[in-house]
Amino acid sequence: MRFRDYFKDRIYSLVIFIVLLAAAVLLMRAYRLEAEAVAAVAVIFAIFYVSELLIDFFRKKKFYDTLVDNTDNLDKKYLVPETIISPGFYEGRILESVLRDTGKSMADNVNVYRQGAENFKEYVEMWIHEIKLPISSMTLILHNSHDKNDRMLAQVRRINNLIEQILYYVRSENAEKDYIIDECSLARIVGAVAVRNKDDILENNIDFQVSDVDVTVYTDAKWLEFMLNQILSNSIKYKDDNKDTSVIRISAVQDKKSIELRIYDNGIGISGSDLPRVFDKSFTGENGRRYSKATGMGLYIVKKMCDKMGHDIYIESAIGEYTEVKMTFYKNDFYNVTKM
Amino acid sequence: MKRICIVEDDKSISGELKELLDNSGYEAVVLEDFGNACEGILAAEADLVLLDINIPHMNGELLLKQLRTRSEVPVIMVTSRDSEADEVLSMSYGADDYVTKPYNPTILLLRINAIFKRLDSGHGSNGTIVFRNMQIFPQKGVIRYSSGREILLTKNEMTIFMYLLSNKDRIVSRDELMTELWNNQEYLNDNALTVNISRLRAHFKEAGFEDIIETRKGQGYILIG
Known part of the structure; x- marks a missing residue:
């Protein structure tokens, strides 16, 4: 709070003061008071005016400066009413009470939406668990039937993958921590994802190679399984039919501080203009449009969870040649210390 | 059962x-x-x-x-x-x-x-299995005949053989064998599976068991006990 601005705001009081003082001086002169006495009265009035102005300024300055400072420094500015220390002047108390009321009302309002989102998430999760029952049933029926229908089973797998995507989307949107970071065997997770995609890989005649994944990483096994599944199903989906042999190669490279998991395929690749945007929400790109099977959500969720769990991910690609996804897991010293 | x-x-x-x-x-x-x-x-x-x-x-x-x-x-x-x-x-x-x-x-x-x-x-056995007149050491990948002759199987051949053995006298589909292999982190393709099975047959043929693995057309394979 600057005095100049404060004073500008109160310029009217100075005008009134000067007018009244002039009137008083004229009046006193009319009654023929001594010049000294008139001057003394004028000084007394002036002292009153200035001191009133300064006292009022400093009282308010203290309150408003703290308020502005707190607002500037707070990460969540809406919490500022909580920081107010009740001021000694009336207007301040009005402001305080209004701020508290609006804050509370906004919190209530936000709660309505939070509750709504929470309910929706709960319902979606429950619904997904429910729909998995008929899917399980269908898988078993198809498996048990004598003329095992591979084409139908492939479609059921597709349904299941899409349902899993929405489950993990809902989970990743949730502010709460929904994952457990622990020591996990990369070979086991890669194995689980490979087995899940086995039929699609074999039916598409893809040469599937895995090497050097016998390492442990710190991650959530279920989440990593989901993420790898998204990446691998992209590799399968975007294979290049013009090439004689399709290859998917999964490998891990280890150095002192990190482990890098690489998922390479010699598929159709991603164009240079699409590449920077593949992790954007709902981005489908040229490939997604041409093959019209993309939701644009898979890689978005993958990237988001990588950020949350502290893994790095990036993609290299050349159109018509290859795509390689690289995921970096950092070795966390903290875990090693607690384990000792 | x-x-x-x-x-x-x-x-x-x-x-x-x-x-x-x-x-x-x-x-x-x-x-x-x-x-x-x-x-x-x-x-x-x-x-x-x-x-x-x-x-x-x-x-x-x-x-x-x-x-x-x-x-x-x-x-x-x-x-x-x-x-x-x-x-x-x-x-x-x-x-x-x-x-x-x-x-x-x-x-x-x-x-x-x-x-x-x-x-x-968990019950006793040291991991060796007896089938017909051969001793099988799954860990070492070795099959020893009563004649004392030994043959060495690759990891994939052993995995296939052990799976057929534990499902002896029942038709095992190619899909089952494939799942078993992939589950053991051996990512074979269709051709490789066929090659492995013919190699397995060749091993047994050499030892005089020609009929040991039969093909059931359109269904899979069966190990005759």
């Missing part, structure tokens, strides 16, 4: 599961009364329990806890809730394995098979 108790309230799933297990050489019993689930499971005298987490009256995890105070029967938790937290909780209550719905039926059978294999290997 091993008896497996199915604890699952979805009638369609439990029915299909029973058919799957019955067809795969097990005797499946479906638990009907969930009001007294623990007693029911114990009364079934099963060798293994497939336990669903979402069952009426009681949470499957609590049921498992209750069951564990009275029995050490192997339990595979089957659930549509798949989060790391659920799995950790189930394992801490004493589940032997954890499978999420919808599961690949072949994988479920492999998991069941794995638990039984683990239990059997």
Whole structure:
């Protein structure tokens, strides 16, 4: 709070003061008071005016400066009413009470939406668990039937993958921590994802190679399984039919501080203009449009969870040649210390 | 014959599961009364329990806890809730394995098979298996004939042979063999599987067992015991 601005705001009081003082001086002169006495009265009035102005300024300055400072420094500015220390002047108390009321009302309002989102998430999760029952049933029926229908089973797998995507989307949107970071065997997770995609890989005649994944990483096994599944199903989906042999190669490279998991395929690749945007929400790109099977959500969720769990991910690609996804897991010293 | 108790309230799933297990050489019993689930499971005298987490009256995890105070029967938790937290909780209550719905039926059978294999290997034997007049050392990948002659199998050949052996006299589909191999982190393609089987046959032919692995057209292979 600057005095100049404060004073500008109160310029009217100075005008009134000067007018009244002039009137008083004229009046006193009319009654023929001594010049000294008139001057003394004028000084007394002036002292009153200035001191009133300064006292009022400093009282308010203290309150408003703290308020502005707190607002500037707070990460969540809406919490500022909580920081107010009740001021000694009336207007301040009005402001305080209004701020508290609006804050509370906004919190209530936000709660309505939070509750709504929470309910929706709960319902979606429950619904997904429910729909998995008929899917399980269908898988078993198809498996048990004598003329095992591979084409139908492939479609059921597709349904299941899409349902899993929405489950993990809902989970990743949730502010709460929904994952457990622990020591996990990369070979086991890669194995689980490979087995899940086995039929699609074999039916598409893809040469599937895995090497050097016998390492442990710190991650959530279920989440990593989901993420790898998204990446691998992209590799399968975007294979290049013009090439004689399709290859998917999964490998891990280890150095002192990190482990890098690489998922390479010699598929159709991603164009240079699409590449920077593949992790954007709902981005489908040229490939997604041409093959019209993309939701644009898979890689978005993958990237988001990588950020949350502290893994790095990036993609290299050349159109018509290859795509390689690289995921970096950092070795966390903290875990090693607690384990000792 | 091993008896497996199915604890699952979805009638369609439990029915299909029973058919799957019955067809795969097990005797499946479906638990009907969930009001007294623990007693029911114990009364079934099963060798293994497939336990669903979402069952009426009681949470499957609590049921498992209750069951564990009275029995050490192997339990595979089957659930549509798949989060790391659920799995950790189930394992801490004493589940032997954890499978999420919808599961690949072949994988479920492999998991069941794995638990039984683990239990059997616990009883004495040093890992060698006798079949016809040969001794098999799965760990070393060696088969020794009564003549003293030894043949060396690759890891993949041994995996295929062991799977055929544990399903002896039953037709094993190529898909099952493939799943078993992939489950063991050997990612073969169709041609490689065919090559491995013909090599396996060639080994046995050399040793004088020509008829040991038969092909059933359109169905798979069968090991004649």
